[in-house]
Amino acid sequence: MNKMPAADLSAFQAELVAIAKATNDTLDALLPLAPGPEGRVLEAMRYSALDGGKRLRPFLACASADLFGVPRARSLRAAAAVEMVHCYSLIHDDLPAMDDDDLRRGRPTVHKKYDEATAILAGDALLTEAFAVLADPATHPDGEIRAKLVAELARASGAAGMVGGQMIDLMAATLTLDDAGLKRLQNLKTGCIIAVACRMGAVLAGAPAATVDLLGNYGMDMGLAFQIADDVLDVESTAAETGKATGKDAAAGKATFVSRLGLEGAKKLAHQLAEQANNQLNSFGNKAVLLQQAAMFAVTRRN
């Protein structure tokens, strides 16, 4: 993905690091260790949730909320909730019955570090806690907005969103997915959660539905660009660079954007989508520069 004209993404990079740090602090406070034997599940939740990672979804939630001047004390809670859902999905995805992965970001996956039962429960509890965080008055004083945040995150995460995408993905080796089918799989599996992070920033501000949708469309396009870039990296990189197994989808006989479009075709589509994402933000003018840099980052990153 290194053929892009070099763009200055330094403002985005700095903010991504700052929000990642603040998200870690927020998650650390929201997931205190518990005494008693049930403390094991909280240990596993913390092992997963405080694991670092880019924290792209928290960045998107906070940067979207910043467009409307939403206080960080609120947007960071929404960001933490989205990240909890992301972490739960990774824990369950890594299970032997699902993708059966032993490594995640270079560390043992939760079921390898603990055990399968603990991993299932830790995922369940992170998903549950995400909704507890959103429903708490500390996230927003207006109950209508809190209920809306819950509805948004639930829709994006459930059978009509992320879980539906994971179901399709599990069957993907036996399905013949065309380009549209592959795009739909990725939109459900990863796009919905990236889009909802953006949407929640606008919901926190009480923005009108059309504005929420605008940010959601940005997120869906940049999420797909991010995923296509992942497929490209999967082919061009080594496990040492990405911190996870590479070439796995292709080996499993699953269609990828690279297998469907070729390396150059996939790169071109990713850049088109990043541009399309950024065009959604034109009405925000210069205020949206960090989000626009984020879309460029999605398609120019090395890992």
Added chain:
Amino acid sequence: MNKMPAADLSAFQAELVAIAKATNDTLDALLPLAPGPEGRVLEAMRYSALDGGKRLRPFLACASADLFGVPRARSLRAAAAVEMVHCYSLIHDDLPAMDDDDLRRGRPTVHKKYDEATAILAGDALLTEAFAVLADPATHPDGEIRAKLVAELARASGAAGMVGGQMIDLMAATLTLDDAGLKRLQNLKTGCIIAVACRMGAVLAGAPAATVDLLGNYGMDMGLAFQIADDVLDVESTAAETGKATGKDAAAGKATFVSRLGLEGAKKLAHQLAEQANNQLNSFGNKAVLLQQAAMFAVTRRN
């Protein structure tokens, strides 16, 4: 449990059947089948959620809401949400990595009927959908109340509630639980969800916190009575009567109320708890008769 003086529970029995039917209809409408490959996860969700069962938790949510004249159109949605959480917990509990059960209510468990991955996802999606249902304006026009319902259900289901109880239960064979430890395990694992069903009825009515707590205390006591009665039935009944494997906890070396207190001691405690539960409802007078019959049912049932 047949040494009780015969009480007339016919009003409760009739209402339990009526609410079970209405809950089924509500769940059927809330979980429509989807086209496309992701439809498989909805099939599995429906297989679990439309499976019948006593629907004790929906009964408790509706009967509690009835104390305050809450319309059934609202309480049935809260009831359906609690039942979705109950069903998700059964699906995940039955997994090979957890209790490894092949049968549930005389039918193959979800991972036997489908596969492990589908069962994990179906549980995840039922949990998610529960919060979507509560956050939907159709459940209550007031967002504050919807957000409160979400917060209540999340707290009861998460690491400080049901999931925490399941974590302890998984470690129970290696723990030395005294009476208090066993009671705490059961309160977390099953009591919290029974209690929250009762609490949600009061929350739907906008009842003050003290009243919500009163119904929660009733639910926690009757839930523990129900669980102790389960232990007694586990010893006194056959698998044919209860529709599930019997004597399993004892065989796994886990403490039960019968192993700790003896058969007669366990029966006595169950009846004391049912009485204590019902005393919580004195201030409601005759209006609470169905809930009081429910507590008597919990300790006199045959399955």
